[in-house]
Amino acid sequence: MTADKAEPALEKDERVKEISGFRKAMIRPELGSICGTILVFVFFLLVARDSGMFSAEGALNWGVVSAQFAIIAVGACLLMIAGEFDLSVGSMIGFSGIVIALMSVTWGFPMWVAIITAFVVAVGIGWLNGYLVIRTGLPSFIVTLAFLYILRGLTIFAAIATTNKTIIGGIRDRVEGDWLAALFGGKILKGLFVWLADAGLIGKFVAGSRAGQPIVDGVPMLIVWAIVLIIFAHLLLTRTQFGNWIYAAGGDAQAARYTGVPVERVKILMFMFTAFCATVFATCQVMEFGSAAADRGLLKEFEAIISVVIGGALLTGGYGSVIGAALGALIFGVVQQGLFFAGVESSLFRVFLGGILLLAVILNTYIRRIITGER
């Protein structure tokens, strides 16, 4: 047996079947969540069409809830693709909110200082999460579980110790005229909605102090944040060198290191990004409610992870899609609010969600095997 005789043939490979364009377009990581989204919308169009769920007002309602899920799902998605989890997201939401309220209401700093402080502290904790995971080599599941408790405890303690309450109100008065607060609490496209209402396309208030104004008077910044974060994360992941490194860090950290990818840096940055997303969520919520509460964000980490998994990501990392995660968040929001519109017992929300989760994940696993050749 000598090597010289073994020139490999280059003719057409008879073992490769032609794949139709349609099939090729279908075989994508997001397929499970696309099917789930269609299913959910068809379902609610059938059972809740007359409930106002699909009016501008109704759409805004589930749109806002979906956007909330999407903001944290985007962070969780990139982190999961990089091969790690963050279970402290929910606690981080409560923590950041209380930081904003304490700084602005209790200690009287301008709102923008409070918001920036919350971001710096939260992203710093994200860094610490990542650093500990990398340094100790412990699973991120354990390290961030510790922070789930530490942060929640600190949040409640800080609120009680300074104000004797776990809910701090009075944010609204501090928001007036603040440039940074407007970025989280305001609405855009107000003119468009007035025009739409004048054109009769959306409803107006008929009585009360706001009579004559459109019922939906703009797109909340929360939704704008969700869309911006989705687009940013999607482009980062699929189109940039850093995105390639995110996949690599989660796909096989050792192989990535061999080729010179700074795996540690990538992972730590993703923990920081997740903390950033949690703080965006917290800030928008504080602006919306006009208060911060120490128990906000409970169980959000799981809702984020579920959205990401519905979106086709692999729990062990290296594979997933931001668009999928965003659709997962949409499914989540529509189902949660839709059952309310349909007048169904809210406990059924969980049954329905569990069903969708199972269906999407089965489909995702099947698709992923086709794409990646896993067995």
Place this chain on the structure above:
Amino acid sequence: MTTPLIELRDIEKHFGAVIALAGVSLSVHPGECHCLLGDNGAGKSTFIKTMSGVHSPTKGSILVDGAETSFASTRDAIDAGIATVYQDLAMIPLMSVTRNFWMGREPKKRVGPFNFIDFGTANQVTMDEMAKMGIRLREPNQAVGTLSGGERQTVAIARAVHFGAKVLILDEPTSALGVRQTSNVLATIDKVRKKGIGVVFISHNVRHAMAVGDRFTVLNRGQTLGTAKRGEISPEELQELMAGGQELAELEGSLGGTV
């Protein structure tokens, strides 16, 4: 004789109490295929990992083009033109061939303030380089996980060659492969060598080594048992050196010469 592309002198590597390497020397010249042979645990992988900057040697010196160097990281070695295809491959099966091929050196295209990967170029070059090695990809977006073992080896080799490797280190590229795939990889090694690249080929299969090797170095329990040129040594002698002599002779008797 020309200066070797890389030369390692009296390399020792200790892992705590374990002496994995106890003074190993080796040199690689342009266009040569230098085979490193040895049994399991002989220290082959450890040795080439010091060559590629994964481990720093406990003792001994590394010379690149005649000048003494030390590698602080794999990046340093890669920059010095030393490319390694590891035993555990360094390919990410979930990712596409193109993404794997360009990992760490992604070609960029500016769009406004952003730097995106230039997938047009990346895909084209990947397809071309794979074709040169005799592999026809279905499409560049195909995940590496869908490739066979030999095809994966070829992607790793093509990647190293494309990025201007002067020395290509292959750690047991044929150990998991069937007959046909093995001959493909050996043919690839031959192509690479003809470009003037120095190849270090690790194997414990003497026949694979004999098929492409110009020089042979045998490691046994962390030590060099000597280097021989092609033609100076027979496969039987190599086999015997690898196993450390007599036990194999006995085995061979009872197995009827099938080893």
